[in-house]
Amino acid sequence: MGYDWDKISADLSQIADVEREKPLAEMTSFGIGGPARIVAQPVDRDEIEAVIEYLWRNEVPFFVIGRGTNLLVADEGFDGVVVGASYDLGEIREIEEGLWRWGAGISLWRAISRAAERGFGGIEPLAGIPGSVGGAVVMNASAYGVSFFDVVKTVELLVPQQGYVRLSSEELAPDYRGAKIPEGALIVAAEAQLVKKEPEKIRSEITDYLSRRAKTQPVNERSAGCVFKNPPGMHAGKLIDECGLKGYSVGGAQVSEVHANFIINRGGAKASDVVAIIRHIRQTVFKRFGVQLELEIKTLGFDEEI
Ligand SMILES: Cc1cc2nc3c(=O)[nH]c(=O)nc-3n(C[C@H](O)[C@H](O)[C@H](O)COP(=O)(O)OP(=O)(O)OC[C@H]3O[C@@H](n4cnc5c(N)ncnc54)[C@H](O)[C@@H]3O)c2cc1C
Structure with missing residues (x-):
């Protein structure tokens, strides 16, 4: 479905602060990800309500982002509106x-x-x-x-x-x-x-x-926290470590040497690098232990399932 982003942007800017084509890398702890068509930053209850109602009524795809610390955004970005939820409403x-x-x-x-x-x-x-x-x-x-x-x-x-x-x-x-x-x-x-x-x-x-x-944990590196959920009774990080994958890298992304369930952006990593590592980890862990690892991080803007 094609959207008239000029009109949507003009409409939303009557309600809240908006930015066009803002790179989402700037809004995530991973520092990875292409632009959103529009980022809207409502700051009070009236603005929040008006933005959400507008997007819902006009069937515009949207995604609410907090501090972006559990999020992997596609290199192509997100063909929709990202609603920033960094407001505190003074509360x-x-x-x-x-x-x-x-x-x-x-x-x-x-x-x-x-x-x-x-x-x-x-x-x-x-x-x-x-x-x-x-x-x-x-x-x-x-x-x-x-x-x-x-x-x-x-x-x-x-x-x-x-x-x-x-x-x-x-x-x-x-x-x-x-x-x-x-x-x-x-x-x-x-x-x-x-x-x-x-x-x-x-x-x-x-x-x-x-x-x-x-x-x-690699607290001083850019990451999105643990990539996979722990399977019942097991630790994903331990399974990955036991497969010898600490340090495994693709492009600018690498399995942390400190904690194997973290993927870090060593600089210039693309989402496609992270996805390649995720797929490699999953295959390797499945082959060795017969365990399917499930993603813990949220993903945005990908056409296919990761
Ligand atoms: C170094 C590091 C260590 C971490 N350690 C831990 C840990 O020990 N335990 C743990 O559980 N997690 C950990 N995390 C992951 C992450 O910090 C948590 O999941 C955190 O709760 C995500 O909050 P956020 O505001 O960044 O959410 P985001 O990443 O912005 O979003 C996560 C999800 O929440 C939704 N969301 C966010 N805010 C709103 C809102 N206001 N309304 C509706 N939906 C919303 C988003 O749409 C998305 O689906 C770690 C991450 C890093 C980088």
């Missing part, structure tokens, strides 16, 4: 004792640190995850045995044709790396129940988890 507040409301665009780091200052914790292992609150809801981000939905009680979403909706964590039925998010919905905020703890203890636990992460 980072304690509603009542230990119950925090976090705007979707706030980084997990900021959300956790602010609560820690006030003596509330419970998800310290997640402090080093570089994504947003919205991304952590969609992915049910987790680390060291603790998941975001261990503390999230309610999520506010903007659902096309329904408007603002509040769903409980039970309704969202989170599982390993996902939750039942209604189609086309945008996460607006999450409310989380934290527990009272000594700020000093929270800070030292966070420091400890960050140093564990720094020792076991």
Whole structure:
């Protein structure tokens, strides 16, 4: 289907800030990916609602991006509108004792640190995850045995044709790396129940988890985190390592020497390089262990399944 991008851009620019042909490499931690036809950056509730309603009503393909830390974008880019969800709507507040409301665009780091200052914790292992609150809801981000939905009680979403909706964590039925998010919905905020703890203890636990992460993950390289989900009872990274694939590279992309479930962009990597590595890993692991690895990262703009 052909779209009149000039018209869509003109219409959307009446509502929010828009950019044409913005390289998505600039919006992802991988630093990889071609342009989106349009990137729209709504900043308040009215803008967010108007942008989503417009895209839905006109059947324009769109994708909501948080901090882009779990995302591989095709070299050709995305033939649609990327809606930036980096807004925080000014929301980072304690509603009542230990119950925090976090705007979707706030980084997990900021959300956790602010609560820690006030003596509330419970998800310290997640402090080093570089994504947003919205991304952590969609992915049910987790680390060291603790998941975001261990503390999230309610999520506010903007659902096309329904408007603002509040769903409980039970309704969202989170599982390993996902939750039942209604189609086309945008996460607006999450409310989380934290527990009272000594700020000093929270800070030292966070420091400890960050140093564990720094020792076991390529935190200073460009990546999108773990590429594959862990198969039940196994670690994808261990399977890949046991196939001798650490350091395996195609073009500018390489299987990390530090953690085999990370692919890093050593500079100038193309999405096609990453895809070639993904396919090679899958084939090799399947041949050796009979295990099909499933992608954890989200992909955008690819014509064929990876
Ligand atoms: C170095 C490194 C370490 C990492 N370690 C971990 C880890 O320990 N555990 C872990 O779980 N993950 C980890 N990750 C992956 C990633 O940070 C998390 O998945 C994070 O929750 C993604 O958040 P994001 O804002 O970057 O989402 P994005 O990558 O922008 O998007 C991810 C998905 O969420 C959707 N989304 C994002 N925001 C919204 C919104 N507001 N409304 C609707 N949909 C939205 C997107 O459409 C997409 O489907 C790591 C990544 C890196 C680079």
